Amino acid sequence: MSEDLVRNRKAFHDYHIEDTWEAGLALVGTEVKSLRGGHGQLQDAYVDAQSGELWLKQANIAPYAEGSWTNHDPLRPRKLLLHRAEIDKIVARATRKGFTIIPLAFYMNQKGHIKVKIALASGKTQGDKREALKDRESKREMDRVRKGDRE
Numbered sequence: 001m002s003e004d005l006v007r008n009r010k011a012f013h014d015y016h017i018e019d020t021w022e023a024g025l026a027l028v029g030t031e032v033k034s035l036r037g038g039h040g041q042l043q044d045a046y047v048d049a050q051s052g053e054l055w056l057k058q059a060n061i062a063p064y065a066e067g068s069w070t071n072h073d074p075l076r077p078r079k080l081l082l083h084r085a086e087i088d089k090i091v092a093r094a095t096r097k098g099f100t101i102i103p104l105a106f107y108m109n110q111k112g113h114i115k116v117k118i119a120l121a122s123g124k125t126q127g128d129k130r131e132a133l134k135d136r137e138s139k140r141e142m143d144r145v146r147k148g149d150r151e
Contacts, residue, residue: 005035005114006106008042013129015102015121021090022115024081025056025106030064030072035106035114037065047080047101047118049091054080056103056116080116090120098122 011017027035034040039062048055056078063071082090094101104117124132 004105004107005038006040006042008045008102008104010043011102011104011119011121013124013132015100015119015123016128017104018099018120018122019093020104020117020119021082021086023054023118025114025116026079026081027114028072030067030070031061031078032114033066034061034064036108039064040106042103042106045103047103048077049087049094049101052084052087054082054087054090054101054118056080059103080118090118093120 041060041062045059046057048057058075059078060074061072062074090101093099099120099122102119102121104119106114106116109115
């Protein structure tokens with residue numbers, strides 16, 4: 001997997017990530033050009049199951065600056081491309097109480113195709129978020145102390 005074009009940085013703060021999958025996207029040309037420039041946002045995006053298909057909703061891909069009347073709608077729903085067995089497995093796991101499907105990142109694979117990494121996630125409580133923040137801070141402090149001992 002190559003470098004992320006767009007990343008959902010709040011996902012790991014707001015959710016416990018259970019499992020991840022790679023999915024293709026049905027995009028139009030100006031969306032591809034805009035994403036290659038890094039002009040996208042996944043903060044409020046989610047994945048919805050409708051009639052046996054998965055759709056990425058509320059993902060904001062900015063209109064391409066060089067586009068004309070052919071530019072796309074920035075918030076349009078985008079179809080995710082997965083095998084039927086994968087879709088069935090994801091939907092079955094997501095229907096359990098408290099689980100949702102969220103996008104983690106847009107990236108380009110080795111062939112140059114834009115993919116989205118989606119995850120099965122459960123929401124964190126306020127206490128979980130505080131605990132994670134405390135753990136992160138203590139780890140940083142320990143790393144600082146270790147780094148100071150070496151020099």
